Amino acid sequence: MRKLIQFLYAFRAGLVFLVLELVAVMLLVRNDSYHSSLYFNSSNRMVGNLYNGKQSFYSYMDLDRVNDSLVMENAKLRAALSVDKELPELDSATREILDPLDTVTQTSRYQFRPAHVINNNVRGSKNYLTLDKGETAGVSKGMGVVSPSGVVGRVLTVSDNYSVVASMLHSRLLVSAKLLPSGIACTVNWDGVSPEFTKVLYVARHYEVKPGDSVVASGFNGLFPEGTPIGVVGEVGRGDDASFHDIKLRLSNDFRRLDYVYVVEDLAKNELDSLMEEFRD
Known part of the structure; x- marks a missing residue:
């Protein structure tokens, strides 16, 4: 303690000078708009560089x-x-x-565009992803998004270079699906509880459903290729509705660790849409 006091006393003039300099800089930043904007722009650039460095480190570790x-x-x-x-x-x-499933037809019907997830949210009731691909890369509103593990979500809006996707953890996203091995049609919709699980809806009680059964995309609307994994049945119980099973589905994707995904383009969509127009008139 005595040495610390001796050190402070010996360099008291320099320390006082540094304190006064800091006070002067703070007053200048607070009271002068030009220096204030210069300071905050510099600090924002430094923070951005730190974030980029952190993301690079995490990507390397992963x-x-x-x-x-x-x-x-x-x-x-x-x-x-x-x-x-x-x-x-x-x-x-x-x-x-x-x-x-006609593999030959499917591989020629769909085109896959790789994209990088640059922002991801799993804590709300309506969760979104941001991708680093937009209109200039051929991405458009309504396209499906998948990963090597399965269904990810649907493109909601796009700009020139970015797109926003409603993920499977979005309470309003309904995905047409089917149970395997029975092939029963169903709908998958997130209940907002856990990012690891979702719900399978509209499976009548007289159908047998067991834990371990797979749920895949039906391919009915062309959003996702038929057979794309969605998840595996974890629990089957009795829900409030006496007509349907209460099915808890473990998602095939870990939405907290999504990195690279594929935006799916259905090359037959325009032809199918024009065909259906005849029945809408």
Whole structure:
């Protein structure tokens, strides 16, 4: 303590000078608009650089998980390519038996555009993602968004270089789906409780549903390719409505760790929409 006092006493003039300089700078920033704006712009730039550095660090630390997901996805793509090469040699009847989802048709119907998730929210009742791709990259309102693990959400609005997506953790997003292996049509809608689970709606009680059953996209509206994973049934109970099961679904995606996704374009959408217009008139 005595040495600290001796040090402060020895350098008292310099310390007083530094304190007065700090006070002068604070008064200048507070009372002069030009210096104030210069200070805050500089501080915002510094904070932005810190955020960028933090994000780069987190991305680097997460490389193992990203690489694992890419390896798994490449394996799936190789399997799909091998199926595509074999199926054209079969007659149509045999192809329908071996491939009820018509893999060849699906791979030519949809186009996938990679995008990076730059903002993500999982704590509200209506959660959104922001992607770094917009109209200039071919993204438009209404397109589906998927990841290597399954369904992510639907594009709500786009700008030139960015797009906002309503994720599966959005209470107003309804996804057309079906249960496997039975193929029963159903709807998936988040109940706003947990980012890990959602609800499966409108499955009548007389259908058998068991924990471990898969739920996938139905493909009915062209938003997501048929068979895209959504989740796995966790619990089956009796809900307030006596007509339907109360089904709790564990989502295939971990929405707190989304990084890279794919925006899905249905190349047959315009043709199908024009066909349906005949029935609306």
